[in-house]
Amino acid sequence: MILLERNYKWLQPVLSISISLLLLVFTYWSININFDMTQMFSYMSTYLYLLWFNGFVFLSTKFTQFFDKYLPFEKHSSLRLTVELVSLFLMAFIFFYIVMVILNIYGAIDEPHVLNKNNTIIGIFHSLVLLLYSSLTITDDFLRKWRTDSLKIEALKQDKLRAENRALQAQLNPHFLFNSLNVIISEIDHDPKLAKQFALDLSHTYRYVLQSKDVESVTFETEWEAMQAYIHLHQVRLGEGLKVIITIDSASNQKKIPPLSIQLLLENCFKHNQATLRKPLSITIFSDGNHFTIENNKQPKNNSADTYNIGIQYLKESFKQLDTYASILVEEDDSTFKITIPLIEA
Structure with a gap:
C-alpha cells in the first residue's frame, strides 16, 4: 500500500488478483467436498468472480476520487468514511448478486437467483472481504495525501524559520x-x-x-x-x-x-x-x-x-x-x- 511507491505500483493489481484467487479457492473448497483445483478454471463462475472482485477494487479507487471532490476528508472525515464504506459494501453485495443472476441465466448453477440464506451468507462474506481490501486502498490514498501534506507543512515551516532568521539578522x-x-x-x-x-x-x-x-x-x-x-x-x-x-x-x-x-x-x-x-x-x-x-x-x-x-x-x-x-x-x-x-x- 503506502509502501508501494511509484516504481512498484504493478504490485497492487498482482496483490488484488492473488487475494481474489485465494478467496475463490477457499470458497470452492468449503462448498464442494470433491473439489479439484485443476477444474476451477473450467467454471464460468471463476471468471465472473475474478472480474467482480478485481473490477470492484478498481471501482473503489474511482469512488475515492469522486468523494474527494464532493466530501473531502479534511472537512468531513467521519461522515466521509462512513458514507464511503457503506456505499462500497452495498455496491459489492449488489454486484455479487448480479453475478449470481448471470450464472443462473446461463445455467452455471442450480440455485434460484433469489436472496436465499446460502446466497445471502456467501454474498455478505465476500462483500465484507472485498470491503476490507478496498478500505486498504482508501487508507493508502489517505496516507499518501497526509504524507504529502505533511511534507508541504514541513517545507513551509522551514521557509518560515528562514524568514525569521533573515528578520533577526536584519536587526544588525x-x-x-x-x-x-x-x-x-x-x-x-x-x-x-x-x-x-x-x-x-x-x-x-x-x-x-x-x-x-x-x-x-x-x-x-x-x-x-x-x-x-x-x-x-x-x-x-x-x-x-x-x-x-x-x-x-x-x-x-x-x-x-x-x-x-x-x-x-x-x-x-x-x-x-x-x-x-x-x-x-x-x-x-x-x-x-x-x-x-x-x-x-x-x-x-x-x-x-x-x-x-x-x-x-x-x-x-x-x-x-x-x-x-x-x-x-x-x-x-x-x-x-x-x-x-x-x-x-x-
Missing part, C-alpha cells in the same frame, strides 16, 4: 550600524588604531551574518569567533557601561548550533537592558562542552519585548530542527536573566 542593520559608524568617526582622531580594529571587527561581524544566511548549522567555534568581534564592538561602544566575564571550554568547539544563536542572545542583552557608567550591564558567558549559557543583570529599557519573544521562539524551533530532543532553558528572577542552549553533537 539599522541602529547597530549607525551607532558603529559614529564610534569609528569619533575614534579616528582620538585613537586611529582602535578605530581600525573596530572597523575590522564590524566587517567580520557582517561578513559572518551574510555567510550564515542560508546555513542550517555551524560549529560553536565558528560562531564564537565571530561573536568575540561582536562583543568587542559593544565593549568599545559602551565602555565602562559593559562588563563581560567569559569562560569557554574548548570541548565546545566542534559542537553544532543554529547560526547566529549566540548573536541573538547577546543582542537581547543589549537591546532590552540599559548599559551606562552608573548602571553597567554585566554579562556572564559560560560553556561546559554540552551547554552554552548567557546570564545578565536585569536593567530593562522602556521598550517592547516582542522581538525578544520572537527570537527565543525562533531559537527553540531551530534547535528542534537539529535535534528533536534539544531544549532551551530560560531562568529569570527580579534581578537576573539566564538562558542556556544545548550544544549538539556533530
Whole structure:
C-alpha cells in the first residue's frame, strides 16, 4: 500500500488478483467436498468472480476520487468514511448478486437467483472481504495525501524559520550600524588604531551574518569567533557601561548550533537592558562542552519585548530542527536573566 511507491505500483493489481484467487479457492473448497483445483478454471463462475472482485477494487479507487471532490476528508472525515464504506459494501453485495443472476441465466448453477440464506451468507462474506481490501486502498490514498501534506507543512515551516532568521539578522542593520559608524568617526582622531580594529571587527561581524544566511548549522567555534568581534564592538561602544566575564571550554568547539544563536542572545542583552557608567550591564558567558549559557543583570529599557519573544521562539524551533530532543532553558528572577542552549553533537 503506502509502501508501494511509484516504481512498484504493478504490485497492487498482482496483490488484488492473488487475494481474489485465494478467496475463490477457499470458497470452492468449503462448498464442494470433491473439489479439484485443476477444474476451477473450467467454471464460468471463476471468471465472473475474478472480474467482480478485481473490477470492484478498481471501482473503489474511482469512488475515492469522486468523494474527494464532493466530501473531502479534511472537512468531513467521519461522515466521509462512513458514507464511503457503506456505499462500497452495498455496491459489492449488489454486484455479487448480479453475478449470481448471470450464472443462473446461463445455467452455471442450480440455485434460484433469489436472496436465499446460502446466497445471502456467501454474498455478505465476500462483500465484507472485498470491503476490507478496498478500505486498504482508501487508507493508502489517505496516507499518501497526509504524507504529502505533511511534507508541504514541513517545507513551509522551514521557509518560515528562514524568514525569521533573515528578520533577526536584519536587526544588525539599522541602529547597530549607525551607532558603529559614529564610534569609528569619533575614534579616528582620538585613537586611529582602535578605530581600525573596530572597523575590522564590524566587517567580520557582517561578513559572518551574510555567510550564515542560508546555513542550517555551524560549529560553536565558528560562531564564537565571530561573536568575540561582536562583543568587542559593544565593549568599545559602551565602555565602562559593559562588563563581560567569559569562560569557554574548548570541548565546545566542534559542537553544532543554529547560526547566529549566540548573536541573538547577546543582542537581547543589549537591546532590552540599559548599559551606562552608573548602571553597567554585566554579562556572564559560560560553556561546559554540552551547554552554552548567557546570564545578565536585569536593567530593562522602556521598550517592547516582542522581538525578544520572537527570537527565543525562533531559537527553540531551530534547535528542534537539529535535534528533536534539544531544549532551551530560560531562568529569570527580579534581578537576573539566564538562558542556556544545548550544544549538539556533530
